[in-house]
Amino acid sequence: MRDQEPSHQDSTVSAAPTDVVVVGAGIAGLHAASLVADAGRSVVVLEASGRVGGRLRSTPDGADLGATWFWPGEQRVASLVAKHAIATHSQYLDGDAVYHAAEGAQRVDGNPLDVPSRRFVHGAESLAAAVAASLPSDVVRLLQPVSSIRQTNDRLAIDGPASMVTAQHVIIAIPPALAAQDISFDPPLPDRLAQLISQTPVWMGGITKVVARYDRPFWRDQGLAGSGISHIGPVREFHDMSGPDGAAAALFGFVSGQAPGSATATHDEVLAQLIVMFGPDAGEPVELIIQDWRQERHTTPAGAEQLANYQTYGHPDYQHPTFEGRLHWASTETGTVSPGHIEGALQAAERAVDSILAKS
Template sequence: MDTIVVGAGIAGLTAARLLHAAGRRVIVLEARERVGGRMWTDRTAGFSVDRGASWIHGLTGNPLTDLVPAFGMETREFTVGSFQAGGRPIADHDASRRLLDDDATRRWIADVDAADALFQRTIADSGPDESYAAAAERTLAATGWDPERADRVRSFYRHRTEEQCGAEVEDVAAHALDEDAIEGDEVIFPGGFDALPRAFAEGLDVRTGTTVTAVTRSADGVRVDTEVGSFDAAQVIVTVPLGVLKAGAITFTPALPDAVAGPIDRLGMGVFNKVFLQFPKRFWQDGVYAIRQHGRAGFPWHSWYDVSVVSGEPMLLTFAGGAWGREIERRTDDEVVASVLDSLRALYGAGVPDPVAHWITRWGSDPLALGSYSYVAVGSSHDDHDALAGPVDGVLHFAGEATYGHEPATVHGALLSGHRAAERILGAPVSLDRLTRDVRATR
């Protein structure tokens, strides 16, 4: 065997697809009984509910922009997935839970823009051991704003890191969101995002239900041990989530060098869970993308996204990130739903109906993920993402969103990391156009 790929998420399938297109013999070993990894669409209700990845974050210069239509995937524009203060209609509520009028909304957005401009200068002066929280405090102190005005932006920054990193603002490095620029609109998928990895997997030798336990390097190449047997190959690409690597679920022999083990230890793995609520009728404003509660009243729930365009039913999606994301995993579904409803009823009154259905994710306790996506923790850097990719001894490669410093925590970052791993093995550039051509050739 030429190459073994561990993990059938988008990174692993991209690498396998490109190697297959180049005539290499490839096996993909996947512990789950499905492909896609953290791209997981639940269709049990008769419509798509993306429990994992949902958005293309920025269509400009994004490889997914051309790939998605090539596979006939329907999209809908939805440009607030990157936790923006404005840009699209948002029903903003102040600390007293009153809906902001147009003038107040403009002032709020202007405050965030002004603070962000100052924040960028603060971050530029920050070292690797300063947290996002500390940098935010230095920024807000420099504004000279009154406590209420500053606290509203402070809460926004806390929620930003919860959504973008799945982590507490004190745990996230000041430089963590340096690469967080979104170019162009964002889109979501009425038919489900996991149509992409399912298309990539067509015609490949994917062994689902096969959990890898060990990878051994030797002069002859690599041996990959699983719960059902061993496989030998010249090269291996490991694409399991960072949480799995941090937990030591795969034994590497010889031990990983510090150049790779160090980044695994330093980078953070965030928890970011979704709560979808399907209602019998719509009770919120028409034409809004999101509902947002500002200030301290926005704890623990602060933002709800109108995803009715995906389901065709009245549906809101809210998120729980960081410590709160881990906390809801210890609670029952009924307790989580009741908590969300308490916050919604504080905004819209007792007439908010009970939902007719709900979906709640628990990525932190999923043993095959142990988190949602990576982030730059205090003491780490974006360089750690790329260093994690290896290769080690010329035969062991790593791929996945956690290994791509320019666009971590994104589907397109994962895809590009798989592309990079394939190019390193082949020793030559490979066009991403080969993905669509190779899939079509197998159909």
């Protein structure tokens, strides 16, 4: 689903309480909404941006700018993929890797960098789009950022510049540190919880992802896997991100440690590195995309690069609702299984919904 303009229907003002309001239409929020709807309860998802998917973000032809893989054992992802008949394929693993150091690039025997995993043929965003499409049409409301959550007598009031709704329960399915920055709570959250959410790192929120697309996977002709590791940078690792048969050929990588506020890698720097590591053909991509997630207003709060305490992930305080059992946490950072991954987002959503359904 691509960006949309605000519509009249987006500016909803509702006095009737909804059973559950979900903040954020990433995969956690969408999965939670779908489980609530399946249980026969009313649900609304308020999404700040003009699209669904959050960190599941793909170009229209399926190149992933956010999440790329899911791994064996991630049962929730596998079952959602099966439920929505999402096309997937194996990560390409064959061939040798490339090691890039001060002396230049050298070939490494075999591919120690990639592990067996699966990819989404039409991009990871296709998973979010499928879950969103399975919901009744008025559930997901785009361009409705939530800026305040107030506890009233017997419900919660959820407000933003484009919406005013009330609900029995709220599921916050945005990175906790973003909630700390963007949402005011009345009464204030308990001190310990307020501190926890402001200290929880945003998974991959400080990362720049580089995607270089080619007319063919030329590296495979040379017996290369498309994987590489670099001590020089700016891209610290590369992987093959081609389509299932090598069509829609692509390499992708992550830019190494970026100082807060610093500029990310330039096209010229990335191209120069690609040529050193993968040869002259690598210098002629049909497209080079540099996606700096630090710039994503609805993913990464200011200063998030400095948050580094990953022990906050899945913290016990995220496992229990607050505001008299009405306010629940469900982004991937709050998951206890594979937190950070899509799997963690799904598990967190399931825990939040279980907690709501157990109460009523």
